[in-house]
Amino acid sequence: MVENATVARQLAHRTIRAFKNQPVAPEMISELIAVAQHTATSNFQQAFSVISVTDLAKKQQIAAISKQPYVADNGHLFVFIADQHRNQQIGAEMGTTANHLGGADRFLQAWSDASLAVQNTVVAAESLGLGAVILGSILNDAQQLIDILELPQLTFPVLGLAIGWPDQAPQLKPRLPERFVHFENTYQLPMPVKPQLADYDARVHEYYDLRDANRRVDTFTNQVQQRLSLQPEKRAELLQVLQRQGFLLE
Amino acid sequence: MVENATVARQLAHRTIRAFKNQPVAPEMISELIAVAQHTATSNFQQAFSVISVTDLAKKQQIAAISKQPYVADNGHLFVFIADQHRNQQIGAEMGTTANHLGGADRFLQAWSDASLAVQNTVVAAESLGLGAVILGSILNDAQQLIDILELPQLTFPVLGLAIGWPDQAPQLKPRLPERFVHFENTYQLPMPVKPQLADYDARVHEYYDLRDANRRVDTFTNQVQQRLSLQPEKRAELLQVLQRQGFLLE
Numbered sequence: 001m002v003e004n005a006t007v008a009r010q011l012a013h014r015t016i017r018a019f020k021n022q023p024v025a026p027e028m029i030s031e032l033i034a035v036a037q038h039t040a041t042s043n044f045q046q047a048f049s050v051i052s053v054t055d056l057a058k059k060q061q062i063a064a065i066s067k068q069p070y071v072a073d074n075g076h077l078f079v080f081i082a083d084q085h086r087n088q089q090i091g092a093e094m095g096t097t098a099n100h101l102g103g104a105d106r107f108l109q110a111w112s113d114a115s116l117a118v119q120n121t122v123v124a125a126e127s128l129g130l131g132a133v134i135l136g137s138i139l140n141d142a143q144q145l146i147d148i149l150e151l152p153q154l155t156f157p158v159l160g161l162a163i164g165w166p167d168q169a170p171q172l173k174p175r176l177p178e179r180f181v182h183f184e185n186t187y188q189l190p191m192p193v194k195p196q197l198a199d200y201d202a203r204v205h206e207y208y209d210l211r212d213a214n215r216r217v218d219t220f221t222n223q224v225q226q227r228l229s230l231q232p233e234k235r236a237e238l239l240q241v242l243q244r245q246g247f248l249l250e
Numbered sequence: 251m252v253e254n255a256t257v258a259r260q261l262a263h264r265t266i267r268a269f270k271n272q273p274v275a276p277e278m279i280s281e282l283i284a285v286a287q288h289t290a291t292s293n294f295q296q297a298f299s300v301i302s303v304t305d306l307a308k309k310q311q312i313a314a315i316s317k318q319p320y321v322a323d324n325g326h327l328f329v330f331i332a333d334q335h336r337n338q339q340i341g342a343e344m345g346t347t348a349n350h351l352g353g354a355d356r357f358l359q360a361w362s363d364a365s366l367a368v369q370n371t372v373v374a375a376e377s378l379g380l381g382a383v384i385l386g387s388i389l390n391d392a393q394q395l396i397d398i399l400e401l402p403q404l405t406f407p408v409l410g411l412a413i414g415w416p417d418q419a420p421q422l423k424p425r426l427p428e429r430f431v432h433f434e435n436t437y438q439l440p441m442p443v444k445p446q447l448a449d450y451d452a453r454v455h456e457y458y459d460l461r462d463a464n465r466r467v468d469t470f471t472n473q474v475q476q477r478l479s480l481q482p483e484k485r486a487e488l489l490q491v492l493q494r495q496g497f498l499l500e
Contacts (some may be wrong), residue, residue: 003281006256006377007430010285010370033432035260037425039369042386042478044470046426059447069360086430086439090471091478093318093444099478104489104498108361108387112409115365116384119289120260123373127256134366136292136359150436159362175287176296182283185402186400187442189336220294221340227293228349229339239354248354248498250489 008093009126014172016131019074019164028128029076032163035124036080036117048114048158051149053077061148062160066137075162079138079145082110082247084154089105101154102249107242114158125163133164135160141234142241153246171210173201176220194221261377264422266381266451269324269414277324278378282413285374286330286367291420297360298367298408299333302326303401311398314408316387325412329388329395330368330498351404352499357492364408375413385410391484392491403496421460422455425472444471 003011029052036050053059056072062079063071071077079124084101100106122132138145138160145157175181177200179190190196201219208218242248269403279302286300292479303309306322312329313321321327330339334351341349372382388395388410397406424432429440440446451469492498 004377006259007281007285007374009256010374011288013288015290024434029395031427033255033428034425035257036429037431038261038263040263040265040384042384044423044473046431049431049433049437051435053435058435079328081437085437086443087474087478089439089441090387090443090447090474094475094476096478098269099477100481101485103481105389105481105485108488111358111361112365112386115362116369119369119380120373121364123370124260125422127254136362137359139355140269152437152439155437161496171290174285175284175293178280178283178287181287181296181299183299183301185303185308186299187299187301187331187335187402187405189339189402191339192343193340195327197340197377210290210486220296221344224295224337224340225344225346227295228346228351229336231350231353231355235355236350236353236500239498240353248489250486 006127010123012172013126014170015133016166017133018167019131020167021074022165024076024164026113026132032124036121039117039120041113045087045109045111046113047082047087048117049083049086049155051079051081053079054072059150062138065144066135066139066160067142068135068137071135071160071162071194075164078161079149080101080114080158080161081151081155081217082107082114082158083109085152086227088154092142100250102246104248104250107247111158118159118161119162128136130163131162131166132163137164139235139238142238146241150207151245156242156245156247173207174200176200197221254378260373262422263376264420265383266416266418267320267383269381270417271324272415273324274414282371282374286371289370291363291369292359295337296363297332297334297337297365299331299336299405301329302330303329308398312388312395315391315394316410317390318387321410321412322386325414328411329399330364330408330411331401332357332364332406332408334360335402338404340420343474350500352496354498356499357497358474361408371411377463379412381416382411385412389485389488390482392488395461396491396495401495406492406495406497408427421457423457424450426450443459447471473488
């Protein structure tokens, strides 16, 4: 196995949710933004933006949306935005108003641009000794977040990302066996799935047991099953909010 | 500026489209998949899969869809899949058929999972000396790609990724000035945009000029404007194909 410091860190990735009371230096934030910007972008449209949420009241509001109190804590909070507004604005200034930015294609390009940039930022942060937590939970109330960040039409929050100096050292979370995730030439899921995941389920159970003996002790398949029919009220409205922002209209 | 080898490489990222006739060792592919799997995943649902396309005929078909002949060349071709099928299958085996996997929320979680994994793989590949090109162009005919890869309901191709030993050394492509991409607390695009991008446009123009004196010599804003109303026929059908695969139905 060829390995280097970068890959070793990636294979040892843990989500860090507790940060020390020590700010991330502004030049480090700028560097992370530069890394985000150097991520590959679809058709060179650079269809994403980043908002640094430094205002404590806003952080608290976003923590409430996320239902994760640590979001308001010591970390530096980024929200990555799928952004076709900037490109629409450039076009409008050049006399072009008709566009397909509201279509699924351009929306998903922007969503990918933003997601790719998030992960590039995570890797850079971790290489600098920082910890990171990606926050899908910011979409627990997408409309409220849009209002807080004053997001115009053709923009949408994709993922939050909090980074900071790690104040915890969690275990490595075990991943699915490769053969359930990586196929050759066609999609070929080994079936039935659940019985073949018995060993993996046991390892996930052990991981949670070590993480917090007092709390959730669960397997992977149980978690998957329990989430299937779970849909918080506001998350069920996501498609409508997307369309209000001008997306997925064609 | 704090810098290390990882960040330095990220800031020097170039898309590599030409690979040497030298295969990527299978253990390196496995390592890259392991990195992809260790990417953060929304609610630990691991809602993505990867297909390695090794069959030459399939590679050629995908190159034709992409309209990028190099896709069929020396690189190792991955297609990253947003995958809620595996979790649906696990649920079904456990007696749960009702689910919200067809909703926008679960679809976008899977799309993010796949995109994050793509970027993590790119960083790992580049750290190993490999070059990479992310291929949004595989969606030029999403339905055909779904047929080629035999993708079941609740799966969808997100991005292709070709990696290999670099056989070119392109220039660094200049990115937008930070103040057009990174905001604080609220979305605040400096307006009007285009006149303030004059210097940046000049640098992009110079980049293309150096890249290929015989071909496209263009600015950033021109590219943005020209793409606004451009929508290849099959890409306009993306939303319908997504819905046929069971996504974005609520």
